[in-house]
Amino acid sequence: MELINRQYCLQGIPVTDLCKQFGTPLYVYDASKIEQQVKHMQQAFEQMPVQIKYALKALNNQAILQLMKRLGVGLDAVSIQEVELGLKAGFEPHEILFTPNSVGFEEIKQAVDYGVVVNIDNISILEQFGHTYGSDVPCCIRLNPHIMAGGHHKISTGHIDSKFGISILQMRHLQRVIQTYAIRVNGLHMHTGSDILDAEVFLQGARILFDIAREFPALDFIDFGSGFKVAYKEGDVVTDLETLAQRLKAEYRAFSKEYGKEVEIWFEPGKYLVSEAGYLLVKANVVKTTPATVFVGVNSGLNHLIRPMMYDAYHEIVNASNTEGAKRIYTVVGYICETDTFGWDRQLHEVREGDILVILNAGAYGFTMSSNYNARPRPAEVLLYKGKPYLIRKAESLDDLLRNQLPMPWEEADRAAKQTTVKEK
Structure with a gap:
């Protein structure tokens, strides 16, 4: 302004x-500011094979989603309804990552039917997924790295008391489930929450994911979530994307050399973009x-x-x-x-x-x-x-x-109540 x-x-x-x-x-939304933020991210990470997946829970109007599509951005959806919004906005299924939590398996099956990338954040659902699909359908695994990233406690999602993700302390159990059902894991994911103030905290989580990734030989991508902080007032601390990107590149190069190939790096900015x-x-x-x-x-x-x-x-x-x-x-x-x-x-x-x-x-x-x-x-x-x-x-x-309220049939309800009373007598 x-x-x-x-x-x-x-x-x-x-x-x-x-x-x-x-x-x-x-x-009122300024499209030029959204474009500026997207380009800032793309330029900061340009030396890496990066995919940006916009977290549409932040702002999901169809026009905004279509703008993201025009800017070359994919989607991160957290409900099947958000998946459907993305498809209606013109995204291809493979451009949408589906990362729900606390949903029934029916919603997972619906996502598989749509053909989107499925991200599973608990072992119970993973077992049902393996039992149903075996190695036929790949999936991503969301891990909880037990990291406090900063910001308000209600938006911090990577600590040990968080409901999100499979604990890194459950890796042995996780591997047993994957091996039992021959599940094809094609991605690993973490999201520590919004308001990352310290690049070192983010990199700590990245190192954890890189270490765990060595145990999964067929990965296509590693998703680091987001949480990049924007300024809310003059002098506010923001995430230094350039510094973070430079340091992450060094970690990524070392990992890729040992892993034997380059996997894509995904981010899921929501607030940062809009x-x-x-x-x-x-x-x-x-x-x-x-x-x-x-x-x-x-x-x-x-x-x-x-x-x-x-x-x-x-x-x-x-x-x-x-x-x-x-x-x-x-x-x-x-x-x-x-x-x-x-x-x-x-x-x-x-x-x-x-x-x-x-x-x-x-x-x-x-x-x-x-x-x-x-x-x-x-x-x-x-x-x-x-x-x-x-x-x-x-x-x-x-x-x-x-619009969706229905009239109460009071007379019919009263007659039904009287008939019930007579029968009871």
Whole structure:
């Protein structure tokens, strides 16, 4: 977002103009920023056979998936429904990695039928997979390296208490199952969670996977997940991709020489690719002063962006309607009947009722984690592409909330209840 002629603009379009055209609240995504992030990853790892698999749980609108396809990016799906979204967006099955957890075997069978790459994260499912398919269908194995990668505990997935992956302490058991059923393991996977702050922690996990990979002679790829951190505010620590890539290349070359061939390296960035490309535009409904706090109440809430309340996530907020006014301290809150706060004690240019506020870094886990709590409809989504805005999802209406509800046949139910009562007597 740039300040042009005293107006906050996205791809040269004033934010306030977007609100006039599409209304508020409104999710806006900048396609050029997504392309920039993809290219940054591709360039950082260009000397390795790298495949990027976008974690579509971060933002799964069909237009966004089609953009990823155009940029040469595959998909990482965590549910069979996400697999189906990817197929509808035009991805080939082999371009989609399916990494579920805690699902029934029927969902695994469905993924096999679709022809996507299946990633198995527990021994029980692996045994069923081997019993059903033997060596006919290859699979990837998700391992838990017992590593704390940093960030909020709710998004850390590689430690010993995590539900994800097969523990590296179970390797002997894992090998027995693989040998018993002659399972073809064509990939190994780990994901330690978001917000990798230290390249050494990531490399520690990589070394573990490289060591284990030596026991699997027929691998096509090794998947290191993601967790690359983006900046949420000025001066924020981010993952140094170039340094990480250089160090990983050295580890990879040594492994490849010993392994006897080069396997592909896969990454699954989600937040890294779309977070900074997303903006949630909201309107200030009220400015409310209490003895302790000045609140700005906006026409959105945790039903549209739950990250601040769920993860204590920081999202920068700016007043797009007043770029030069005196700065004051506000707490920006939503209209949901809960403690529903976007930002505590923020310095903003003076906010007036009716002003447009922009919540930054809202591209990842914003809309996809949204809900209809308090019977509030979800907002529209707009994609900015080459300087023009395109509506890629309509705002919901009350009809959308009622669409799948069915009328209760009260008279029929009362008659049935009376008949039951008579029979019992």
